[in-house]
Amino acid sequence: MGLMQLNSFAGGKWIAPSGQTRLIKSAITGETIAQAGSDALDFQDMLDFARNTGGPALREMTFHGRARLLKALALHLNNHRDELYQLSYQTGATLADSKIDIDGGIGTMLVFASKGRREMPDDRVYSDGNTEVLSRNGTFLGQHVCTPLHGAAVHINAFNFPVWGMLEKLAPTLLAGVPAIIKPATDTSYVTEACVRIMVESGIFPEGSFQLIMGGTGDLLDRLGCQDVVSFTGSAHTALSLRSNPNILRNSIRFVAEQDSLNASVLGPDVTPDAPEFDLFVKEAVREITTKAGQKCTAIRRIMAPANLVDPIIAAISAKLDKNTIGDPANSATRMGALASAAQAADVLEKAAIIETEATRVYGDPNACDVVGEGLEGGAFVAPMLFHCADPDSAEQVHATEAFGPVATVMPYRDLAHAGELLNRGGGSLVASVITHDPSVARKMVETSAAFHGRLYFNNRDSMGESTGHGSPLPHMVHGGPGRAGGGEEMGGVRGVMHYMQRTAIQGSPDILSAVGGTWIKGATRKTEAAHPFTRNFDQLSIGESIMAGPRTITLEDIEHFAHFTGDTFYAHMDEDAAAANPFFPGRVAHGYLLLSFAAGMFVEPNPGPVLANTGLEGLSFQKPVSAGDAISVTLTVQKKTKRTDTYGEVRWNVLLSNQDDEQVAEYTLLTMNEYAPITEE
Known part of the structure; x- marks a missing residue:
């Protein structure tokens, strides 16, 4: 593979990297494969192009009109999946991992297209909720309506899902009628750039609907106004830096964040080792440790089980991990590929060492990783590691340190109240799962812990045949969480579209409100x-x-x-x-x-x-x-x-x-x- 020159797409033109550029290496070989840089971009021009060209063209259409274009674009991307799969291997992703990213992103667009047609009007104004009667005789009424913001949405995405991470933000944004400026994480941005090229070449959306930054954002955030939105996915540290931008604070610019999360899975006290829920719990844990090499914002980091089942759980997870094959993601026999970069691998090992100060490593070796394949010595491979924290009450780091890779910690709980306390020690997460066949356990966990999590996933023998898994955010449901998880909510059907619209209270006579809505x-x-x-x-x-x-x-x-x-x-x-x-x-x-x-x-x-x-x-x-x-x-x-x-x-x-x-x-x-x-x- 020759050196790829990753171009930005700004003002309707592709612009080559120039000035100070960033070299990108293959996650599986360590070889330099691409170059990116944004020094040549004029960020004010990009904002002007979005606001003055893309925005008016999108707002001219109805929600249904934009939904039809979303469907057409998703179907077009579906015809180009194979070329994206080939690039995705270089990120360390297996074909199964790439399908989660690429097929998942396309599927998300199709869901938003469907919801736009079924749940939103064939109109430019969205009526939110019921009419409120504000007078005795009903001649003066109130109605909340939502209309598209007249600015641009700046999407700053993470490295782990270069396609899905872009499309799950882009779909509700375009459906709302707002143009987007997309900034992917540089390490895997070559997959995003290829996807955007396919989107541009399709000609489906009007000019200015989306632009692409391949490199840094420069002074872009300093130029935003009250009609703009920032939607961010990444670390809590970066989120804090971005949301603290004086211009964002001064202008109350909307900031949607999805960041760090110490997600957990709880085995219900009703489950016995011979129950189908026991095997399900182990299967879910192993899948979340190994899928995308654990580089998922929803991956299970803490595994909680009744004290008497901790040893059987450790043994069962270890046995399944023994069957895990690490190596070239393009090889069909590989079950787990590499982390996205050498820097990411180093960070995971550093965080695992912190966890080990409070927990005993019971599986895996940070200094040894058996990799299957030739020429992979420079790859960012890390072996799965499982820890056991015998005293989670006195521990601090196991509830605060996220090793964003194939690392998880098993810990005991005494009763449901204790399990809820441990769940909540994460300080806010994207998802927590509870594997139980007892509905009363589910009810108790909702009362105890729902306020600390963006999603609670319950699974058992009745639903496991069709359930989508602990780590699968779905476009129908909100994706986000309180506290440490960022306090934001993405997707969630039409709820996700509302991030890019202004809710306005309209008051007037019935004839006025009928005409408006x-x-x-x-x-x-x-x-x-x-x-x-x-x-x-x-x-x-x-x-x-x-x-x-x-x-x-x-x-x-x-x-x-x-x-x-x-x-x-x-x-x-x-x-x-x-x-x-x-x-x-x-x-x-x-x-x-x-x-x-x-x-x-x-x-x-x-x-x-x-x-x-x-x-x-x-x-x-x-x-x-x-x-x-x-x-x-x-x-x-x-x-x-x-x-x-x-x-x-x-x-x-x-x-x-x-x-x-x-x-x-x-x-x-x-x-x-x-x-x-x-x-x-x-």
Whole structure:
């Protein structure tokens, strides 16, 4: 492999390294393979390009439009995985490790693309939460909305996941409508650069959506403003240095951090050596020690077990580690590759020596690592090491020192309360796992320790066939943690998108809030058309379009027929005295579902038309009972429209039932799928 010149991508151009450059070495051979440097970059120009070119282009699209581009980009990257795998070997990652990084990053983009289409509107404004009534008669309302920030997101990523680490930040950022400036860790940045080249060459996202810094960030942070965001992954020391930047403090610039974490795994007190949970616990521990050579922010660093099971746990983990093959990650027989760099290997050995001041090394040798393969003498290989801390209560370093490599410490606990105390001694972590088949153990651990961890992972015989593993952050769930872990939350579905948007409280009349949020709000103006709304296609329907039908008088015969026909002979519908004794009813009343059925009969248009299907109802509530002799009417109003496929979209209808006194008796949201207007060829 020749020396790779790693170029930055700024202002829509690739810029070669110049000035003071950094040489990058292969993790498996120690040979110099790449050169990077950012001295030629003008960081103000990069920010201007993001703010003035990328930002407006992204904000012009709706959430759905950006979600479609995310999906297209993910599928494009999926077709180029093999070339990224080949580069990834030089980072010390096996093919399995690389798939976690590369395939995992692509999968994360696809999840955000899906959530953008399903959970966010086909609009530029996102309504957050319910409407708040701020006045007695409902003429003055409040609504929280979120809109994209008008700045740039600076992504500073760690070395261990050069692709996933970039894409898990980039997906929610682009979905929000904010351009990104990406700064990967230099040691593995050649994989990131290759991935960005593929993204740029695809031409899928508009110019300025993302830029790349290959080297230092110079004075970039000094130039940020209140509309910018910094999202960082790395060490607590570096995070402190960055977040203490005077400009960041002065302008209250958003800073999202994911940093050090002394993650732990607890074996429940209900587990015995012959239980499937025992083997599961050992398997999870070994996997977290060896996957990516332990270079995962979510890897298990502390292993906690009942005192009587510590020796069996050590023996079982050691036996599995004996089967671990260390060597050339490109060799299919290799189970564990190298650390990312010689400096990283030295740091792990230094931290392991600190842990050994309080714990006994029971497996592995820091001075010996049997490596399989030729020409790997200069590689950053470190053998897995397992420690036993017999007295975790008096220990300090085992709860404070993270060896970011294949190192873990086993320790005993007395009871669940003690296990919770030990878990929390880490000072805040990204994830803690509990392997138990007893739901009461899970409940107790949540009460004791959830406040100290970003994620609690429970697994047992029932879920282990489909569970994703202790160390797998998922885009659906938040990834972050309190205290030492940085206090941030990444991903988490739409929650992750919110980091790059401003939440604003909007106050005004129902018509104003309906116009702002793109959703008809109760109390806003209704509009009527000559044609029945069920005869009008998706494109023709307008927000607030309405139809009123009825009245229909409810008879006692209706109630009794419905009761016998459905089998719902609940006393409130059939027994006058029993119903009258109930504080909610004046006597026998109509079934709620009878009212819904009659409502549909009143507003439906029976002939074939653009309404393809009724896909459900939401938010059903009954406000007032309906007795025999009452007359009900129904008002159907177009509440919201959302495109779903190339041929049809979802229409949400507000359905309101009222009685002869104009009192509301029921309300719900009806969902239908409606065809688009037919395409005509000129």
